[in-house]
Structures are given as structure tokens and as C-alpha cells.
Amino acid sequence: MRNQLLLCFFLLSAFGYSQKKSLQTKFITTKIAIDGVLNETAWEQANVAGDFITFEPDNGKPIPENKKSEVRVLYDNDAIYIGALLHDENPDKILREITQRDDFGTSDIFGVFINGFNDGQQDFQFFVNAADGQADCITTDSNGEDYSWDAVWESKAVITDKGWVVEMRIPYAALRFSAENKQTWGINFFREVRRDRYKYSWNFIDSKLGTFTQQNGILEGIENIKPPVRLFLLPYSSFYVNADSKQKTYGTLKGGLDLKYGINDAFTLDMILIPDFGQTKFDDQILNLGPFEQQFNENRPFFTEGTDLFSKGNLLYSRRIGGSPSTRPNLATNEVVDASPATVNLINAFKVSGRTKGGLGVGILNAVTEKTSASIRNTETGVTREEAIEPLANYNVLVLDQRFRKNSSVAFINTNVTRNGSFRDGNVTALAWDLNTKKNTYNLAGDFKYSFINAAEDKKGIYSQLNFSETSGKYRYGMGAEIMTKDFDNNDLGINFQTNYYSVYGNASYRILNPTKYFNSFNTRINAYTQFEKETGKIQSNNLNFQINSNTKQNHYIGFGINSNPLESYDYYESRAENRFVIIPQRIGGFIYISTNYNNSFAIDFNPSYAVFDEAGRNSYGFSVGPRYRFNDKLSLNYNFNFFRQNNNKGYIDSINEDLNSVTPNAIIFANRNVITYSNTLSGKYSLNSQMTFNISLRQYWSYAENKNVLSLEQNGRLADFAGYVENRNSSFYSWNADLSYSWWFAPGSQVSVLYRNNAGAFERKINKEYTENITNLLNNDALSHVFSISVRYFIDYNQVKNKF
Template identity: 80%
Template sequence: MKNSFLFCFLALSFIGYSQKKVLHTKFISDKITIDGNLDEATWQSAAIATDFIMFEPDNGKKIPDNKRTEVRIVYDNDALYIGATMYDENPDKILREITQRDNFGTTDLFGVFINGFNDGQQDFQFFVNAADGQADCITTDTNGEDYSWDAVWNSKAVITKKGWIVEMRIPYAALRFSGEKKQTWGLNFFREIRRDRHKYTWNFIDSKLGTFTQQTGILEGIENIKPPTRLFLLPYSSFYVNANSQEKTIGTLKGGLDLKYGINDAFTLDMILVPDFGQTKFDDKILNLGPFEQQFNENRPFFTEGTDLFSKGNLLYSRRIGGTPSYKLNKNESFAEAPNISLINAFKISGRTKDGLGIGILNAVTKNTPTTIFNNESRALRTELEPLANYSVLVLDQRFRKNSSVAFVNTNVTRNGHFRDGNVTALVWDLNTKKNTYNISGDFKYSYINDTEEKTGINSQLNFSETSGKFRYGLGADITTKNFDNNDLGINFETNYYSIYGNSSYRILNPTKYFNTFNARINMYSQFQKETGKVQSSNISFQINSNNKKNHYFGMGIDANPLETFDYYEPRSADRFVIKPTKIGGFVYLSSNYNNPFAINFNPSFAIFDETGRNSYGFSLGPRYRFSDKLSLNYNFNFLRQNNNKGYVDSVNDDMNATTPNTIVFANRNVITYSNTLSGKYSLNSQMTFNLSIRQYWSYAENKNALSLQQNGRLANFMAYTSNKNSSFHSWNTDLSYSWWFAPGSQVSVLYRNNAAAFERNINKEFGENVTNLLNNEALSHVFSISIRYFIDYNEVKNKF
């Protein structure tokens, strides 16, 4: 009888949790002041959303009564209003670190998730923390949270004797919904009690399922509202002062305009006219000894915001736009001056219909880029580097059954004149079972290049995985032909191979005696050269990640390459390969609880090769200290030493009369890398913040002896080669900035930046002397800039007049 009662109780609890909760709202005509007090009479008569349920770590557990959460929603013709009361028996213990926008920091959090089409596909999420800071993002199950998306809305958070209160006004212009008379929206609320690391939602989110956006509740009662005219203008003016010892100090005044226009209830036009990216974050450049280019993060807001559709098929690497020229220097050529490709303008149209069809169009135009290219042997000159170029992306993404999609993607780069053009077309699919327990995903891509000759290629992959429960697994395979090339607007390093791979994982869904979270995963990957069948990669790895009861994180991993492999990329010559030895490596990762004022990260690693004296080891160490809710500093030191590393350095002619090089030279070398980074912030309040970012980097490769690559892929001593191919690269970057959000969507930014970099063949191993020389280098440049951006909402202007 007792067991039967328990079974019925659990069954009823599960049914209650699995059903979607419904909140009814009401129309108001009274004015609400966003002050965090909830003292208007309207709030008292509004329906209450309560009975929150834990999402992490103890999934499904009810929130304690002394931490209950009560949320109310009302609306008028212009906006949605949310009033939330977060009870807490210890208000003094509420964490409330002040941070800049979209940075949660160490603080309690409240959020509202809204889906105006109630299609389980995309949530607009708005967060307010206990320090009165804001964050917002667009969330999909496929791409997760995109915090580069920013909306303009109002909020206020206030600490009280019983906990804390949040009041929010979200204008309809910040949302997407249909023009129907009666609205039914997807809705969920979120609360994090930071000191416990407990996360709760109003509608239960079952962590056993591989979806988040489809487990929302329902908001009903909104009637007779119309999607507003979404027209936003963002004019800006910037002033830059550039100085270094080699050139005269120059002052530059810039101005421009960003525009956002809602074409209809679903689609938005974003446009930049006279772009200015002078205050974007600096690139973390490294000493790149490998055969592939370094891939950089995209830091330009236009190209990072709302890129869910454009990421389909992984065909867009937006740093290509206004980035490195398509023209590649020959071995005997050099630039008279470093090229700089400028973006003229860009626009994108994106959105999704109520039937689930997503449409994305991106177009950008870059200027003709003249420069001087010397032929170092004949001293002949070339002056045309990069012509006027047009970059475009088209995405058609049809979603169905709320959890699956099929997409068509096309990227195209057309360059004026005789320069190279590139086009890539893809079909991409992501299919889930109705209960989100299994997934089949993949794509088929076709590339066409029109250069000195026409080339076509294919890339395709297929994956199957179980996506629910404690035990999960996945299997997959892919193939890429020799001439597949998406590098005009994408980035791809390896071609002419096929691979197979698999993984299996175990996770706990609820806390145990020792762990809040625990995940163990094993991965296997094998890659084969398509024409010869030789093994290019063979890897097996095992990894554990966990979080204990005191919220300290621990991870470890073992990584092995059990077979000799054939590397066709490092020789930098067609149809040549070098044999790489077997190896085994591992790492440990420790991270203490960031809730504590002092916390630290420690990550040692090692690798041992089946080759005498060849090994590598290193570590990263990252202490951080929060002096107060306003001031914090984070420091990180990285060190890596690679002993007897083997890598390409040159190619030479055996016969001085030969027209092509026929000896590929490798070096047996030690590679040592150091980097120091320091970041900090001082927040006057949630609208004003000073930020500091410093990075010092030094890496050098000291060659011990030269090796020649044999036709069988082995390396032999090459005593005749005596050229100095040592490499030493140091760089320094400093950003000191002040940011003031003086009005919703409007910002003043002041930035001081200095940076320098140097590459040398002669290695000076005095660390301090290297840093001093770099800071005293004539190439050290200084930039001071002020930028003012002002947000103009057409609706606000219309209402005033």
C-alpha cells in the first residue's frame, strides 16, 4: 500500500511538471513607473506565476517557501510589464556584483523568456541581476544563447527586507509576434540564487530531454495589440588620435549611421552606413608555425549580432569580409606596405514566418584596395591587390514539428575583374524525434571556384545521436574531396579525406552525495586520406567534468593517438606527407567557486611522443580577486614547452637550375610560449564601467638541427642546410576603456589603446629585456578615441510629436 501511494504521488508529480503552466495577463490603462517598488494598484490585481521548480542542480525539486518567487505580467498598447518578487530569508547574503551589460558576474539573477509565436523554436530572453544590471539574448536549441543580440528596454532592481524586486518594461518593438487579434505566447521565468548555485524556472525544464525552448509555459490574455513599426536609428560620431614615433600624430573624425527596420512582424533589416569598428577588441595573435592560418574571433557587433540563421552549415567566417586579401604573395614577392581592406557598407535581412520558414540575407561590399607588391628578384611592381568585392549569404531554413529543420545555404564572393570568385551551396538538416530523444543531422556542400581554372568540390557529413537520458551516444562520418574550397567566405583547413567518429557519455541528472554535476565522455576519431587510404588522424580521448557540493569544479582528460599517422598538410607540398609518431597526453582542470572573493583556476597538461626526447608540458594559472561589488581583477599566466618538436621551415632546390623546390626542410626544435593577461573592471554603477585588458605574449622556436623530408615520410638529418630559421614573436596590447550607457541603447565609449608586435630570427631569451624592448619599440602605437552613439526609436519620437 505504501509503495502504491508513493508510485501514484510520483506519477501525479511528473504529470504536473510535464504539463505546460498557463498565466493570464490583463490590459491596463494606468501608467506604471519602472522603479522596482510594485506599488501601483494594477500589480495587486494581476495573476501570479509561482511554484518555481529547480532546473539545476537537483532537477525537478520545488523551490523552498522561504525563497518563493512571484511574478506578475500586465500589458498596454506599447509594452509588456513584468513585476517579480524574489523572497529570501537572508537579504544581506544576496550576491550583487556590479557588472557591465550582458555580463552576469557574481550576482543573483531573474529572467523572462518570451516566444511571441509560441512555436518552441526561439526565445527572446531578458535578464536583470540584483545589482540592477541588464542582459539579453536570443536562444535556440541548435545554437544556444546569443548575447550579441541587444534590445532596448527598461528595468529596475531593488533589494528589500524580504528579498529583492525586479520591475521591467519590454516594448513590443523588442519582440516578434504575429498580427493576430488574440495572442498566445510561449513564456517562462528564470531565477538563480547565486550563493547556492541553484537555478529555477516557472515551467519545469526536464534536463533528461535535449531541448530547452520547447519546455516553456503559456501566456494568454493579450488581445488587440499590433506589431509596432520597428524603426531604430543609431547615429554615431567618433574621434581618433593615432600616434607613434615613426609617424606624425593624426586626429581623425568619423561619423555614420546604423539602421534597424522591421519590414514586417517577422523580418528585420539591419544596415551599417560608413562603418566604424575602431573600438573592437584586439586580436590575440600568436606565433603560428603550422600550415594553416590563425582563426580569429569576430568582434565587430554587426557581424556577431543575431547570427543564428547565418551559422547554418558553418559556411560563414565573417572575418573574411574586410579581412585578409584573397591575393597570395609568391615566395619572391613582398608588400611595400601592409594592405588594409575597408568595408564600404553591409546589410542583412533576417526573420522567420509563423509557418517556420527562416530567411536570412547578408550582403557586404569592400573597397578596391591598391598597394605596391615588389618582385624581390626582378624588382617589378604590381599595384592591384584586391578589387571591389561583393560578399553575400542566402539562407532558407524551414522548421517543422517545433524541433527539426532543413536549410538551404548559399555563400558567394564576386570580385571585380580577373580576380578569383567563389560560390558554395549547401543542404543542411537537423532532425529530432517527437520526444527529442534521438537526432539525425548532417549536410551536403558543393563548392565552385572560378580562378585561373575552374574547380568544384564536395563536403558532406552525417551524424546520429541519442540526446536524452543519463547515457548518450553518437556516431558519424564525413567526406571532403580534394578541390572542396569554401575559404572565400568561410574557413576550412583540411580536404581530400574521409573520417568516422563516435562518442558515448554518462551524466548524473540529480546531485549525489559528492557531486552537484558529473559528466564522463569518451570520443573516438579516425581520418583517412581519400586517395591512398592512409591514416591522417587516429585519436581516442576520455574526459570527466564535475562540480562538487561546494561548487568547486574539477576536470581531467586522457588523450591518445595510438597509431602512426600521415600528415599531408605540414610539408606544404602537394602529395607529400610526414609520418607523425604515436603519443599519449592528459590534463587536469581545477576551478574554485567564483562566489568566493578569491578564486583560482589551475590547468596542467602534458604529452609524450613515441620518439626519443619528444614531449611537451605546460600549465595555466589564473587567480582572480573580487575586492568589492565594484572592483575585481583577473590574472592568467600560460606556459607551454614543446621539446624536439618537428615542423616545416623551408623548401630548397637540390639543383640551382631547377624551377621547383624538391627538398622539404623540417627543423628539430624546442618551442616555448609564455603569455600573461590581466583584466579588471571598476563599476561606478550598472551604467558606468571602467575596464582594463592587458596581454603580453612571447613565443619562440629554437631550431636544434635541420631535417630533410624523405619520400617515405620519414625525416633524416640535413647537415648541408645552415640558414637561420629560428622564430621569435612577441606582442603587447593594452586597452583601458570607460563606458557609460547614458540612455537606453545610447552609449559613450572612451578608449586608450597601445600595442606593438615584433618578429625576429635571433632569439633573446631574457624575458624582462624582451618586454622592455617591445614597449620601447618605435612600432609601439597609441590610440585615443571617443565614440558617442545615440539610440533613436521611431515610436518614441512619434509619440512625442
């Protein structure tokens, strides 16, 4: 009988968890002070959202009584108010590291997830940590969390003798909802107890399902509110002092304006006029020995914020906008380039994005870059001339994404680059789909893309992929295939490396859904991928790997993996010549990673790896080690050292072409070389409070390739000894970057940033293996530059200005 009662209780509990919880809010006319003290009468009269449920690691288990969480919601004509009482039996043990915005740090967290349309498509998430810091993001199931999105809202967190309290005021201008008189919103509340690494939610989030945003509860009772005019102005002024290697110092004053305007309740216009990206993070440049360009992260705020729609189809690589010129100058035999800009200036840009209540998402991105010229000098006469290497250009992206059944979508995407005059134009059109079963157990995803290049010789190409997978439960699997024709080219506004292939792939995985005796989480995965050259059917690449990831009961992350290329493959790119390939031998390798609990003051990451090829003496090995220390809640430092060595690596270094009228080289020269890479990075912060932070970011990098002997690529893809080549084609690249910055959020949405930056880089054919001497020479060479800048940005909300006047 006792067992039957327990079973009945379990079934009722599970049934209760599967239902969406509902909370009734109340309208207020009295003022709420955002001070972390819920002493207003309105709070006492508000309904309570309680009975939180564990999200992870013990999914579905009720929250312990000593961690009881009570949340109340109120609203008025301008904003929604959240009040949370978060009980904790040990308030002194609540972790509360002070960090800058959007960085949770080692802190307890409380969050609210709001979907004003209650359509399961997109959450606006607002977090407060126990140190009174803020974070916010937009979340979708397809693209995850986008923390580059920033809203302006108020919050206060206070530690008490019973736990901690959070009070929030979120203006309607920070949200999206319809103009209906009676509102029904999707809502959920989130809490993380950091010292235990346990996460809880008010409405149960079932980890067996492959969705997050569709498991919100319901907020009812909001009536007769209207979406406000969403007009925000962000004027800025920046001052730069630059000193180059010759000690020339000059100052530059810049000013501009960013604008955000809510076209209606769903769509927003973002515009930058006279952009200034002088304080964006530096690029981590490397010694690139391969046939493809290095891909950089996007660090410019305009191009990172709210870009979930523009990521559909994976066609946008926004670094193309304002990136390198698309052509190089044409030089006569007696001409040299005196000056050639490395990047193209952005004139202005805007984007319109949003989603209707019917689920139609619309995204439009447009940018214009200026004409850019190189200065060319005649070495015999001394006469200089200007040649355009990039004309006035327009970049445009259009996305139409129709969601249905709350968990599926079909999207149309078009990217277009139009360059003035006879320069190359590029256009890519795609249809992408992401289809899920009603219970989110299976997924069918894919796309079809068509590219058209308007140049001296027009090019047309296609790319398509299809993937089927099971997305729920302990055991999951997936399989798919893709095909790309030789002339597919999306590189005007996207990035793509390989073409002319077809491939098949598959994967299978297992995970635990609840903690065991030894692990809080544990998963294992096996992947297989094979790519074939489309014309010949030769294997271009193949990979088989197995990996285990785990989180122990002590919250240490431990994992290892084995990866292999079990078959020889034919690399059609390293040769840098059409229809030529080099054979890559079989390979097997492995790695281990250990990441100790970041809750501890001292933690460390360690990741060694080793691989061996089916070729005498050819192997690679390396490791990275990253200790971190949190001195107190204000000061922390993270250091990382990375070493990697490739022995007897084979790579392209040159082509010999005696017949200048022939496009086919007489000899393709490879080198048998050792490639060694070192990098040191140091980052740290000192936070005076949640609004003021000092940051440091340093990176020193050195990589060199030392050629041991020279080889020639034969027609069958093998390499043979080559005599008579005497040029020095060794490579050595050094770089140094240092950023020291201060950030002060002096008013909601308004910021003062002070930055000192110095950087240097050098490429040489001569290799000096004295490590310390190399660093000293780099910091003392002519390439070292210094920049000091101050930027002030002030947030203006039209509604606040209107209310004042």
C-alpha cells in the same frame, strides 16, 4: 499504504510538471513606474505565476518555501510588464556584483523568456541581476544563447527585507509576434540563487530532454495589439588620435549610421553605412608555425549580432569580409613593395533575417569591400606603380531554414563572393538537416556541400557528413562519418583547413541528472575519431580521449582527461608540398583542471597538462594558472599566466628548389626544435553603477622556436639528418596589447565609449631568452603605437519620436 500514497503523489507531481503551465495576463490603461516597487493597483489585481521548479542541480524538485517566487504580467498598447517578488530568507546574503551589460557577474538573476509565436523555435530572453544590471539574448536549441543581440528595454531591481524585487518594461518593438487579434505566447520565468548555485524555472525544464526552448509555459490574454513599426536609428560620431613610432600624431573624425528596420512582424533589416570598428577588441595573435592560417574571433558587433541563421552549415567565417587581400603583388626581380594594406576596407553591409509563423527562417547578408592596391617601387629607377591586390568585391550569404514539428529543420545555404575583373570568384551551396524525434530523444543531423571556384583553373568539390545520436537520459551516444574531396574550397567566405579525406567517429557519455552525496553534477565522456586520406587510405589523424567533469557540493569544478593518438598518422599538410607527407608518431597525454567557486572573493583556475610521443626525447608539458579576486561588488581583477613547452618538436622550415621551373622541391627541410610559449593576461573592471564601467585588458605574449638540428623529409615520410643547411630559421614572436576603456550608457541604447589602446609586435630570427629584457625592448621598440578614441552612439526609436510629436 503510506508508500502507495507517496507513489501516487510522485506520479501526480511528475504529471503536473510535464504539462505546460498557463498564465492569464491583463490589459492596463494606467501608467506603471519602473522603480522596483510594485505598488500600483494593477499589480495587486494581476494573476500570479508561482510554484517554481528546480532546473539544476536537483532537476524537478520544488523550490524551497523560503525562496518562493511570484511573477505577475501586465500589458498595454506599447509594452509588456513583468513584476517579480523573489523571496529570500537572508536578503543580506544576496550576491549583487555590479557589472557591465550582458555580464551577470557574481549576482542573483531573474529572467523572462518570451516566444511571441509560441512555436518552440526561438526565445527572446531578458535578464536582470540583483545589482540592477541588464542582459539579453536570442536563444535557439541549435545555436544556444546569442548575447551579442541587444534590445532597448527598462528594468529596476531593488533589495528588500524579504528578498528582492524586479520590475521590467519590454516594448513590443523588442519582440516578434504575429498580427493576430488574440495572442498566445510561449513564456517562462527563470531565477538563479547564486550563493547556492541553484537555478529555478516557472514551467518545468526537464534536463533529460535535449531541448530548452520547447519547454516554455503559455501566456494568454493578450488581445488587440499590433506589432509596432520597428525603425531604429543609431547615428554615431568617433574621434581618433593616433601616434605612431616616429611620434607623428594626427586626429581623425568619423561619423556614420546604423539602421534597423522591421520589414514586417517577422523580418528585420540591419544596415551599416560608413562602418567604424576602431574600438573592437584586439586579436590574440600567436606564433603560427603550422601550415594553416590562424583563425580569429569575430569582434565586430554587426557581424556577431543575430547571426544564428547565418551559422547554418558552418559556411560563414565573417572575418573574410574586410580581411586580408586575396592576392599578393607580382614582383619583378628589381621591384620591392613599399606599402601593402594588411586589410581591406568595408564600404557597407546589410542583413535581413527573421522567421515566419510557418517556421521558415530567411537570412540574407550582403557586404561590399573597396578596391585595394599595393605600392611597388623599382629599385633601379625609383619609379613606383600601383597594383590591385583586391578588387571591388561583393560578399553574399543566403539562408532558407524550414523548421517543422518545433524541433527539426532543413536548411538551404549559399555563399558567394564575386570579385571585379579577372580575380577569383567563389560559390558554395549546401543542404543541411537537423532532425529530432518527437520526444527529443534521438537526433539525425548532417549536410551536403558543393563548392565551385571560378579562377584560372575552375575547381569543384563536395563535402558531406552524417551524424546520429541519442540526446536524452543519463546514457547518451553518437556516431557519424564525413567525406571531403580534394577540390572542395569554401575559403572565400568560410574557413577550412584539411581536404581530400574521409573519417568515422563515435562517442558515448554518462551524466547524473540529480545531485549525489558528493557532486552537484558529474559527467564522463569517451570520444574516438579516425581520418583517412581519401586517395591512399592512409590514416591522416586519429584520436581517442576520455574525460570526466564534475561540480562538487561546494561548487568547485574539477575534471581530468586522457587523450591519445594510438596509431601513427600521415600528415599531408606540414610538408607544404603536394603528395608529400610526414609521419607523426603515437602520442598519449593527460590534463587536470580545477576551478574553485567563483562565488568566493578569491578563486583560482589551474590546468596542468603533459604528453609524450613514441619518439626519444619528444614530449610536451605546460600549465595555466588564473587567480581572480573580487575586492567588492564594484572592483575585480582576473589574471592568467600560461606556459607551454614542446621538446624535440618536428616542423617544416624551408624548401630547396634548384630548378625554378619545377613545382617539386629538391629537398623539404624540417627542424628538430624546442618551442616555448609564455603569455600573461590581466583583465579587470571598476563599475560605478550598472551604466558606468571602467575596464582594463592587457595581454603580453612571447613564443619562440629554437632549432636544434636540421632534417630532411624523405619520400617515405620519415625524417633524416641533413647537412649543409646554414640559414637561421629560428622564430621568435612578441606581442603586447593594452586597452583601457570607459563605457557609459547615458540613455536607453545610447552609449559613450572612451578607449586608450597601445600595442606592439615583433618577429625575429634571433632569440633573446632574457624574459624581462624582451618585454622592455618590445615596449620601447619602433612598433609601439598609441590610439585614443571617443565614440558616441545615440539610439533613436521612431515610435518614441512619433509619440512626442
